Amino acid sequence: MTAGRTLPEQRILDSLNTLRSKGQGRFIEKGNVEWHRIGFQIDGLINFNPAQGWLMRGVWHSLMGNTRDIHNSIRNVYRLTRSVPVLLDVIGIYVSHGMPSATTRVYAYAANPAHGDLQHALPYAVATGSFQQTIEHLDKAQELGIDLTDDSGLIQKLRAAAGMLDAHGITDEALARHLDLAGEVMRENQRFQSLPNLHLPKDAPDSFLIEYLVDCEPAEISAFNQSLSGKEKAAGILKSPVYSVVFTAGG
Numbered sequence: 001m002t003a004g005r006t007l008p009e010q011r012i013l014d015s016l017n018t019l020r021s022k023g024q025g026r027f028i029e030k031g032n033v034e035w036h037r038i039g040f041q042i043d044g045l046i047n048f049n050p051a052q053g054w055l056m057r058g059v060w061h062s063l064m065g066n067t068r069d070i071h072n073s074i075r076n077v078y079r080l081t082r083s084v085p086v087l088l089d090v091i092g093i094y095v096s097h098g099m100p101s102a103t104t105r106v107y108a109y110a111a112n113p114a115h116g117d118l119q120h121a122l123p124y125a126v127a128t129g130s131f132q133q134t135i136e137h138l139d140k141a142q143e144l145g146i147d148l149t150d151d152s153g154l155i156q157k158l159r160a161a162a163g164m165l166d167a168h169g170i171t172d173e174a175l176a177r178h179l180d181l182a183g184e185v186m187r188e189n190q191r192f193q194s195l196p197n198l199h200l201p202k203d204a205p206d207s208f209l210i211e212y213l214v215d216c217e218p219a220e221i222s223a224f225n226q227s228l229s230g231k232e233k234a235a236g237i238l239k240s241p242v243y244s245v246v247f248t249a250g251g
Contacts, residue, residue, distance in 0.1 A: 009052050012041050016059050020192075025215045027065040027190040035063060051080040058093050065187060070097060082109075084116045088124075095127045098183020098193040100176040108133050113141040119148055122155070126198045126210060129176030131162040157198050161208045164242045175243075181231040182212055182245055185224055191215075208243050213250035221249040 015038050019028060028035055042060055046053030058073035074090055087110040094103040107128045111121035118137050125134040138155060141148060148155065165175065179196075186193045191214065199209040214224055224247040 006049070006052075008041075008045060009049065009056070012038060012045060012056050013059070015041070016056065016063065020063055023063070025192055027192070028063050030064065032064075035060070051077060051083070051086060054080065055086060055089055055093075058090070062093050062097050062192075065097070065190060067097065067099075067187070070094075070099075071102070084110050088117065088120055091121070091124050091128065095124055095195065096192045098180070098186045100128045100179040100183065101173070104128050104130055104133070104172060104176050111137050113137055113144055113146050118146070122148070123195060125154070125158055127179070127193075127195050129172050129179050131158060131165055131175065132172050134158055135162045154198070157200055157208075160200055161198060161243070164206060164208065168240075168242050170240070170242060177235075178232070178237055178245060179210070181235060181237070182228055182247070184231060185227045185247070186212075186214075188227070189224070207241065210243060210245045212245075212247050214247050216249055218249040221247055 015034075019032075019034055019038065022028075039060060042053055042056045045056060054073050054076040058070050058077065061069040061073055070093065074093070077086065077090060087106050091103045091106055091110065094100070094106075103124075107121060107124055107130050110116045111118045111125075111130070111134065118141055122134070125131065135158065138148070138159070150156065165171075182196075183193055194213050197211040197213070199211060201207070201209065214221060216224075228245065228247065
């Protein structure tokens with residue numbers, strides 16, 4: 001979540017983050033007393049600062065895994081503001097809930113260097129499946145003379161992966177729909193989704209790997225990958241010669 005909040009907003013956010021951390025990567029259980037207490041505080045914040053209040057409401061619902069209520073909360077955020085810092089927080093909510101397709105348009109706006117914040121949006125590029133969109137933004141940033149730090153080498157990897165996708169006619173939208181399935185697996189297991197890693201294997205220079213780390217034992221991870229494989233088959237997604245999406249035990 002971005003900085004620059006008032007004290008009441010920050011206190012609520014701190015409480016939400018503390019409650020989430022107690023769940024160790026899982027959604028909290030229904031009937032949680034602390035969750036309900038924070039909800040009453042958010043009611044007051046909505047009356048005082050509606051945009052931030054509905055944003056916190058989205059975070060609040062995400063802790064319980066309430067997908068429909070997350071959508072409703074974010075819809076109210078959109079109605080009230082187009083603040084880029086707030087939109088970056090919206091992306092964070094959707095990504096942690098495994099919903100890439102729901103946020104690709106928000107990412108496209110918030111990451112646009114002409115009016116957004118590409119540097120702070122970049123960590124969400126892979127999670128939203130926004131490879132080609134990000135390259136467009138990177139090229140625009142160069143035109144505008146904007147210098148971007150790339151200590152992790154992410155920009156270089158994004159350019160390489162985007163080139164592979166483009167060569168095979170794979171759009172950002174198609175990739176995001178594929179990544180949605182990984183989010184479904186995580187939600188069915190009542191877990192938050194971490195930002196994925198992007199790997200370009202040296203032994204396979206014409207392909208890349210999108211890897212989601214799951215805080216579980218190595219023996220458990222096969223169930224996650226089997227579930228993803230079943231969803232891919234049901235959705236008619238054939239094995240791609242360009243990329244693979246996998247779960248790995250970690251966290």
